[in-house]
Amino acid sequence: MSAIFNFQSLLSVVLLLICTCTYLRSLFPSIMDRNKVGVSGTFWKCARIGERKSPYIAVFCLGMAFSILFLT
Numbered sequence: 001m002s003a004i005f006n007f008q009s010l011l012s013v014v015l016l017l018i019c020t021c022t023y024l025r026s027l028f029p030s031i032m033d034r035n036k037v038g039v040s041g042t043f044w045k046c047a048r049i050g051e052r053k054s055p056y057i058a059v060f061c062l063g064m065a066f067s068i069l070f071l072t
Contacts, residue, residue, distance in 0.1 A: 008067070015061055022050030022057075 025032040025047035036044050050057055 008064075008072075011060075012064055012068070015057065015064060018046045018050045018057055019061065021046035022054070025051070 021032070021043045025044075032044050032047055035041060
């Protein structure tokens with residue numbers, strides 16, 4: 001089943017996207033900061049969410065890891 005139709009998979013993909021974009025922005029800030037519009041602007045927005053909401057994102061990642069490992 002694709003990640004679009006399964007809510008848990010969709011949430012996992014979104015969390016991984018946010019975490020990956022945040023990590024890549026910490027490595028290459030100039031590349032992420034110059035692309036703020038268009039499709040690549042989505043990655044900049046995900047990185048911004050990861051930076052601003054990092055405690056909440058960390059809690060959601062731990063919750064998803066727990067649910068994947070122990071509940072499914």
